Amino acid sequence: MFTSLSDSLDKTFRNLRGVGKISEKNIADALREIRIALLEADVEFGVAKDFISRVKEKAMGEDVLKSIKPGEQIVKIFHDELEALLGGDQAPLDLNPPARILICGLNGAGKTTTSAKLANRLKKEGRRPLLIACDLYRPAAIDQLAVLAKQIDVPCYTPDASESDVVKVAKDALAWAEKQQGTVLIFDTAGRQEIDEKLILELKRLHDFVKPKETLLVADSATGQQAVSVAEHFDGAVGITGIILTKLDGDARGGAALSMRAVTGKPIKYAGEGEKLDQLFEFHPSRMADRILGMGDIVGMVEQVADKVNEADAMRSMKRMQEGKFDFTDFLDQMKMIQNLGPLEGLLGLMPGFSKIKKQLPAGAFDNKKIKRTEAIVLSMTLEERTRPEIIKGSRRQRIADGSGTTLMEVNQLIKQFGEMRKMMKSPTKMGNMMKQLGGAPGMKDIMKGFGGGKFPF
Ligand SMILES: Nc1nc2c(ncn2[C@@H]2O[C@H](COP(=O)(O)OP(=O)(O)OP(=O)(O)O)[C@@H](O)[C@H]2O)c(=O)[nH]1
Ligand SMILES: [Mg+2]
Structure with missing residues (x-):
């Protein structure tokens, strides 16, 4: 996007x-x-x-x-x-007890998936979420939620298929939830093809009964401007407290994301960026602005990789970037880390300047095979070459190509790409901005202190 x-x-x-x-x-x-x-x-x-x-x-x-x-x-x-x-500061959820979240939105916007993703996030944060299936319209909607809930091991209330009154379902669900000792209740509701009075009325009844702390509108970012008027309509009907944008991983032009907050005055709280249940992220206006301006989202990247890579390694690499010492050994380390992660393009898209670098690479450059080749190239460099890439000239390049079983062209390309990355990292404004962001990442403050009280030499 x-x-x-x-x-x-x-x-x-x-x-x-x-x-x-x-x-x-x-x-x-x-x-x-x-x-x-x-x-x-x-x-x-x-x-x-x-x-x-x-x-x-x-x-x-x-x-x-x-x-x-x-x-x-x-x-x-x-x-x-x-x-x-985009909203200034990140807007947190109100999770004061009784924490109840009503999820609403148009048909296919991603409500059910997002309900499960949100439960997954909250669970990882140490809460005890419960999912409640309130979509009595679409056949199989209840099962869909139950299946997702099972994947993340979150209890799910599934009403009988013959049930037709959503308030009755909510009532039974509250009694059930009591026994489950959950701390956050997430209600997944039925979708609408377009604003449909009957369904809006039903949503209102459910809303009046549940009295949710949060009423989150799930909006597909691909729907463009139409999403904005939908948001206004839902807000008029039930009073939404926030928005979750989905499918940011798609090729939508981004207009909805940019207009939503300004038109509705409601904050975008989360963004969905994929079909997997761990692909829901807090929406940080500052980071999003960086991304739009091609400055990358280093904090987002750090958070995404935090689960999967060794934090000490990541920090070392970050420190070296900051010191302008980033070399091919660091690059290789990063490549290895990256291999452990999910879809590469999405993640690398968070890197500053990556969108520009990406264009210079051939199609399919981020498949695993290609990464293996890149790794082979770096491994064929001497230690000195890795630390001082500027010495890798003509005959060395050929030797590296031969040694790694790749071509001179591939070696040239990698060195050029690396040079661009390095230049980007050295750019004071961009690096300064990244560091400013880093200060806001969880656990980063202490690390920053270790780097000299959070002050950087630019
Ligand atoms: N790529 C991508 N796909 C998503 C995202 N969120 C949801 N989807 C997909 O969008 C489709 C619809 O998602 P659902 O969660 O069923 O949408 P819904 O709003 O509950 O749909 P109804 O209940 O029919 O109104 C599914 O195939 C999801 O996997 C996202 O952030 N990125
Ligand atoms: Mg659904």
Whole structure:
């Protein structure tokens, strides 16, 4: 998602940075391009217009025009406004007892999957979630939830197939939940093809009875602007407390994600990025803004890998990046870590600058076979070459290709790609931003202290 928006923004900002002295006209031209890019990404018209005028007001300020690096300043203004547009701070769930979460949304938006994903997350956080199947309309909906619940080992209330009153189901479920000693109840509800009064009425009755602390609207990010009006409608009917965007892993243009918060005023609390039950992530506006601007989401990446890789190794590699010492040995370590992880493109997409690097790679570059080849190339380098890649010139490259059973072209390509990665890591603004983010990651504060009180030399 956001690929074409990111590309357009990247082009515009690159042009802007390239201009020696920035004039108001340069800024106005850039903003016009950005406005078009936003509209092409399916951002709601009013939202795009307001957004541009806010950026414009700040970007036209004296300080910016007179600053040493006006291009960078404008990127920063854009980033901050984007972050604000996406909601500012991450919005947590209200899980005070009795913690009840009502999941609602259109047909096929991902409600049932998301209910299970959320239960899975909460369980990992040490809570005791219970799932309650309240979709009495679609045949097999109850079974679907029960199957997912079983996969994550979370108790699930499954009403009898003949049951037709959703309030009765909720009542029975509460009695059942009492015995289960759960701490968070998640109610999965029936979908609607479109806003359907009968079903909305049913949802209202259920809502009145359950009195949920959280009423979360699940919205498919691929539905674009339509998702926004749906959100407004649900909000009008039952008062939603937040939004969960699903299918961010798809190729949607991202307009819904960008407009949702501004139009409804409701925070996006989570984002679903895949069909697996561990692919639900907290929605952090700042990280999302970084991703849209191609700055990567290092914290997100760290969190995703935290379960699966050795934290000490990851931190060592991060520290080396920060010190500008990242070399092929670190690269190899990372490759190994990456091999243990799930779908690679999604994860690597969180790396700063990766979207640009990715384009230079041949199709299928991230399949396991290719990774093995890359690994072979690095393993054929001497230790010195790994630490000082700049010495890998002509004959060395051929030797490495021969030694690893790859081609000179592959070796050249890898070295070029590595160079780009390194350049990205050395870029003060990008690295500074990454480090700022890192400060916010759980457990990171202590590690940062170890790096010199959280202060970095740029
Ligand atoms: N790629 C991807 N697929 C998802 C995501 N979330 C849900 N899906 C898929 O979307 C489809 C519909 O998901 P459900 O959870 O059944 O949707 P629902 O809103 O409960 O549908 P109804 O109950 O029929 O209204 C399933 O095939 C899910 O696997 C996501 O974040 N990414
Ligand atoms: Mg469902």
